Amino acid sequence: MKKTLLSSFVAFGLAVLPLSAQAGTVTVKGSDTMVILAQRWAEAFMKKNPATKIQVTGGGSGTGLAALQNGTTDIAMSSREIKEAEEEKLRTRYNTPPTAVSVAKDGVTFYVNASNKLDALTVEQLKDIYLGDTTSWKAVGGADAPIVLYSRENSSGTYVFVKDTVLGGDDFAAAAQTLPGTAAVVNAVSKEKNGIGYGGAAYAKGIKELKVKKGNEAFAPTAENVKSGKYPLSRDLFFYLRNKPSGEAKAFIDFALSAEGQAIVTQVGYFPVK
Amino acid sequence: MRPLLVAFSLLTSSAAMAQAATSQEALPTPPASEPREAVEPSATAPQQPAAPQPPRANAPTVPEASPSIDERLTADEHRVEALEEQNTETKNDLSALKKLRFSGYVQGRYQYQQDLDDSGAGGYSRFGIRRGRLKATYTTDLTQFMLQIDAVPTGVALRDAEATLFVPGTKQQLSVTLGQMKWPFGYEGPQSSSDREFPERSRVVRNMLPSERDRGAKVNARYKFLRLAVGVFDGAGIDSGTTQDNDKEKDVIAHLGFDLKWLAGGVSGWYGHALGRLPSDTFRHAYDRSRIGADLQAYFDVVPLGGTSLKGEFIAGRTYGAANNAAHLDVPAHGWYLLLVQNIGLNDAVAVRYDTFDPHNGQADLAAGELPGADNAVDTVGFVVQHHFGENLKMSATYEIPTTHAVAQALDPHDNLFTLQMQARF
Numbered sequence: 001m002k003k004t005l006l007s008s009f010v011a012f013g014l015a016v017l018p019l020s021a022q023a024g025t026v027t028v029k030g031s032d033t034m035v036i037l038a039q040r041w042a043e044a045f046m047k048k049n050p051a052t053k054i055q056v057t058g059g060g061s062g063t064g065l066a067a068l069q070n071g072t073t074d075i076a077m078s079s080r081e082i083k084e085a086e087e088e089k090l091r092t093r094y095n096t097p098p099t100a101v102s103v104a105k106d107g108v109t110f111y112v113n114a115s116n117k118l119d120a121l122t123v124e125q126l127k128d129i130y131l132g133d134t135t136s137w138k139a140v141g142g143a144d145a146p147i148v149l150y151s152r153e154n155s156s157g158t159y160v161f162v163k164d165t166v167l168g169g170d171d172f173a174a175a176a177q178t179l180p181g182t183a184a185v186v187n188a189v190s191k192e193k194n195g196i197g198y199g200g201a202a203y204a205k206g207i208k209e210l211k212v213k214k215g216n217e218a219f220a221p222t223a224e225n226v227k228s229g230k231y232p233l234s235r236d237l238f239f240y241l242r243n244k245p246s247g248e249a250k251a252f253i254d255f256a257l258s259a260e261g262q263a264i265v266t267q268v269g270y271f272p273v274k
Numbered sequence: 275m276r277p278l279l280v281a282f283s284l285l286t287s288s289a290a291m292a293q294a295a296t297s298q299e300a301l302p303t304p305p306a307s308e309p310r311e312a313v314e315p316s317a318t319a320p321q322q323p324a325a326p327q328p329p330r331a332n333a334p335t336v337p338e339a340s341p342s343i344d345e346r347l348t349a350d351e352h353r354v355e356a357l358e359e360q361n362t363e364t365k366n367d368l369s370a371l372k373k374l375r376f377s378g379y380v381q382g383r384y385q386y387q388q389d390l391d392d393s394g395a396g397g398y399s400r401f402g403i404r405r406g407r408l409k410a411t412y413t414t415d416l417t418q419f420m421l422q423i424d425a426v427p428t429g430v431a432l433r434d435a436e437a438t439l440f441v442p443g444t445k446q447q448l449s450v451t452l453g454q455m456k457w458p459f460g461y462e463g464p465q466s467s468s469d470r471e472f473p474e475r476s477r478v479v480r481n482m483l484p485s486e487r488d489r490g491a492k493v494n495a496r497y498k499f500l501r502l503a504v505g506v507f508d509g510a511g512i513d514s515g516t517t518q519d520n521d522k523e524k525d526v527i528a529h530l531g532f533d534l535k536w537l538a539g540g541v542s543g544w545y546g547h548a549l550g551r552l553p554s555d556t557f558r559h560a561y562d563r564s565r566i567g568a569d570l571q572a573y574f575d576v577v578p579l580g581g582t583s584l585k586g587e588f589i590a591g592r593t594y595g596a597a598n599n600a601a602h603l604d605v606p607a608h609g610w611y612l613l614l615v616q617n618i619g620l621n622d623a624v625a626v627r628y629d630t631f632d633p634h635n636g637q638a639d640l641a642a643g644e645l646p647g648a649d650n651a652v653d654t655v656g657f658v659v660q661h662h663f664g665e666n667l668k669m670s671a672t673y674e675i676p677t678t679h680a681v682a683q684a685l686d687p688h689d690n691l692f693t694l695q696m697q698a699r700f
Contacts, residue, residue, distance in 0.1 A: 070665035071620040084496075087535070092469045095615050095623070096581025097535040097573050154369070169415070169445045242620075243575045 025053045026249050030064020030077035033157050033200070034237050037104060037268045038077055044264060045255045052248050061157050068240055069093060074249050076240040079106065079157035096243040102236040103256045105271040106200055107221035108161055109233070111186060111207040113193045118142045120211035120218035123232055126166050129196065132173025137194065149176035150185050150197035158182075161235055162198055200269065226271040237270065378408040379468045379699035388688040397688070403427055404695070405467055409434070416440050418449075433487065433512075447496045451505075454489045454512065458503030458529045459542045461569035461587050462611075471615055471658050473672055473693045476629035478609025481602075482565055482589050485513035490524075501540065504528035509546045509563060523547040523560055531569075539570035548593050550603045561604040565591030580617030587611055590635075606635040621662040629654050641684035650679040668697045 028038050035058040042054035059067075064076035065086045082090075082098065090098045110126060112118060121129075121140060128134040129147055138144040151172050152159040163169065179185050182199030189195040190206025211218035212232050225231035245253050255261050262272035341349070381404040390396025409422040418438040424431050436455050441448040456464045462475050463483040474480065490507030509525030510516065525546025531539060544565035551558045569587040576582060590608035595601035609631030617623045632651040640647030654677070660670035672693040678686050 071662070072665075084533075091573055091583075094581045094620075095573055095583035095617050096575045164445075168443075171415075243581055246578070 024051055024248070025055060026075065026252050027073045028054060028056045028075045028077060028239075028252075029059060029067045029073040030240075031061040031079040031157055031237070032058040033079040033106065034077040034104075037237070037265060037270060040264045040268055041252070041256045041261055044260065045252055048255075049248075049251065052251070054252055065240060068098070068242060074241070075253075078238045078240055079235065080160055081236075081238070082240055090242060094242045099241045099244050101239040101241070101245070101253055101257075102273050103239050103253070104237040104262075104265045105226050105234055105273055106237055107226040107231050107234045107271065108158055108165075108198055109200065109221045110196060110198045110210040110212075111189045112196050112210055113189055114206050114208050115193050116142060116208060118210065119208075120213045122213040123166055126212075127168065130162070130167055130172055130176065131170055132175060143194075145194045148192050148195040149173060150188050150192075150195055151176040151178055152182075152185065152199070153178050153180060158199060161233075165233060165235075223266070223271045227273070234271075236273070373412050373414055375411045375413070376409070377411070377700060379405065379697055380407075381405045381467070381473070381695055381697045383473070383696075384694045386692045388690045390687045390689055404473065407433065407468075415446075416442060449494045451492045451494065452490075454487060455492060455505075456486050457483055457488055457507065457511075457527050457544075458492060458494075458505055459483060459527050459544060459565065460529065460567045460589060461539075461571060461585065468697060468699050471613070471623065471625040471660060471670070472627055472656055472674075473670070473695050476587075476609070476611035476627065477631040477652060477654060478589050478607075478611065478629065479587070481607065481609070481631060481633070482591055482594050483511075484595065485511050487512045488525075489519070499532050499534055501531040501533060502528070503531075507546075509548065521549045521560075523549060525563060536573050537571070539568070542567035542569070542589075544591065548603060552603060561593055563591075563593040565589055565594075577616060580619055580623075582617070583613075583615045585613045585615075602633065605633070607631070607633050608635055623658075623660050625658040625660075627654075627656045627658075629656075639679040639681045641680065641682045644684055645687065646678045646680040646684045652679070653677045666698055666700060668699075670695050670697075 028042070035056060038054075038056045042056050046052065046054055061076075061078035061080050064073060064078055065082060067073035068076040069086065069089050082100065087098055090096075110121070116137070118137070118141060125134065125140050129140070130149060130151070132149075134140060135147055136144065137147055149172075151162075154160075163172065177188070179188060179197070185197035185199050186207055189197045209221060211220045213219075214230070214232050219225045219231045221231050221233070226234040239253055239256070241249065257274060259274075262274050265272045383402045383404050384400070385402065386399045387397045403426050406425040407422060408425065409420065412419040416439065418436070418440070420434055420436040420438070422432075422434040424433045432454065434453070434455055436451050436453040438449050438451040440446040441450070458464065460479065460483070462470070462479045463486045475483075475486075488507040488509065488511050490505050492503060492505030495502045505527055507525050507527060508519035509523065510519065523546060525544060527542070527544045527546075529540050529542045531541075542565070544563070544567075546563045547560040548563040549558050549560055567587065567589040569585075571583060571585040574582045574584070588608070588610040590606070592606045593603055594605070594607060609629065611627055611629035613625060613627040615623055615625040630651065630653045634649040637649055639650045642648070654674055656672060656674040658670055658672045660668060662668050670693075672691075672695070674691045674693075676687075676689055676691075678689075680686050
């Protein structure tokens with residue numbers, strides 16, 4: 001009987017041995033912030049490597065990391081660091097610690113109306129403003145006028161970044177108006193002289209990008225400050241993989257980190273890591 | 275009949291007139307600031323709307339008075355505002371719902387165990403439902419509610435009922451939990467059964483942490499790579515047969531761990547008492563119930579097929595076993611296991627586990643007739659092959675070969691066990 005059982009066991013084992021993965025295709029899923037960047041990389045990469053297909057889709061950082069857990073994507077794009085629970089799930093399921101590759105940097109920028117005389121604020125002041133504790137520009141050295149707050153939707157990675165990094169995990173003031181994208185925030189601030197908003201680096205008429213004070217120095221969200229980490233609100237944009245990159249996925253990541261790939265980062269509006 | 279009809283006709287017509295009057299009165303008056311042309315009919319327009327007439331051939335069509343751009347913009351703005359309001363309401367509803375999460379899993383099984391001895395006694399071939407879990411979790415920034423039940427053929431039982439407070443200002447790194455929860459001891463005990471490769475926990479964990487749960491209070495703290503969980507529990511566990519603790523003895527249990535991503539582990543401690551009476555006792559006595567443990571998990575990426583993990587755990591303690599732990603009162607025991615898991619691609623894995631448990635340290639192996647003694651040590655080698663059918667279904671085939679230490683004429687029982695398990699989770 002022991003023999004029969006062992007044979008059944010081995011037969012089952014052979015039956016479930018994996019089929020070889022679909023060769024030639026790398027799927028990339030996740031952060032909406034990174035979709036355009038990854039698409040540009042994919043286009044340039046596929047021109048050089050016509051045999052490889054790179055499929056890029058958005059859905060948000062959480063969606064990408066969930067897809068990585070479920071085995072439905074090769075690379076997850078994330079504009080935030082992986083959470084402990086997500087990492088634990090990946091380790092449990094695939095018996096290897098996930099690999100994080102920082103492929104670009106982004107500086108979260110606060111904008112005010114071009115007529116606002118302020119040039120810089122500290123992170124603490126920004127926190128007080130967005131928590132609703134500071135409601136007048138006068139309290140931070142500006143005009144005697146009420147502050148009009150603009151924010152992003154809570155599904156946005158930038159919203160989560162500001163909530164965690166600037167607000168220390170607390171909730172935004174109820175008065176903050178939620179807008180669907182950086183362009184909408186920039187547009188609103190350009191029209192509202194008492195407005196303040198946040199998003200990626202934006203060069204639009206009618207707004208001013210605030211510097212962020214750290215000690216006696218104020219840092220603008222420039223490529224140099226973001227790359228060096230001097231700008232206090234810089235963040236990494238990541239590729240996450242289940243294990244160490246190999247094969248075509250590795251070739252794609254190597255391309256993203258190459259001089260050509262990092263030049264694309266600058267073209268899209270983010271900051272290179274190299 | 276005729277007067278009745280007349281009265282009815284009068285009544286309905288007056289009601290209709292009254293209604294019309296009300297509707298007229300309810301019409302909004304235009305604001306004074308609004309442009310005149312926006313509210314006044316054009317001079318060419320008829321005072322009363324004329325009945326529509328079929329257009330004549332070649333006749334130029336007269337455009338109807340259309341609302342101005344301002345009017346249309348204002349109307350659209352109102353519509354957008356209304357939609358935004360609805361959207362906010364929907365988002366508020368959804369954000370509340372997003373805090374509530376349901377999950378669960380069912381483990382259906384077929385098992386075949388060899389005849390225990392040459393007489394043909396023992397052994398089985400059976401289907402079963404090992405676990406049917408349904409879990410609801412509601413998490414806010416400050417609190418968490420968790421309830422988990424287990425619905426199996428023997429009935430529905432409460433597994434977990436936890437109320438957690440995340441200490442404000444700690445970003446959920448520090449929390450206090452009260453209720454029925456898992457003991458914070460070791461690795462395999464707190465690990466979810468749905469994540470494990472083997473259908474059951476190792477023998478030492480099954481004996482030292484029967485049912486893995488108890489009622490009590492626990493503090494969880496995380497700082498960088500360090501993890502601390504410490505709690506005070508009734509001590510006997512939820513399989514003890516009592517629904518409430520009837521003594522004043524409490525057990526303190528703690529696990530101090532670290533997590534370096536590729537290497538994790540920790541040490542555990544347990545100190546408490548179990549009230550009971552040995553044959554030599556006149557009265558009940560509070561016997562030590564204690565454990566120490568160490569666990570280590572390493573994750574590698576060396577084999578090109580997929581990830582590899584190596585996990586091990588050692589536990590030694592005194593006073594253990596189900597049924598109020600009275601079965602092994604004041605008995606010292608120890609055991610350990612080593613588990614190697616190799617992923618093959620995305621959907622498959624193979625694993626091998628060696629576990630050993632000595633139910634009575636220092637006691638020589640015994641024989642009871644032709645069978646080994648009940649407290650003889652048991653070593654078990656197990657093999658698993660598992661396959662994931664997508665994200666929700668996992669199938670595993672396990673073969674376990676226990677070897678009971680035997681002396682003299684006693685023989686190791688024929689108790690090899692085959693388990694085919696299908697697990698669906700959501």
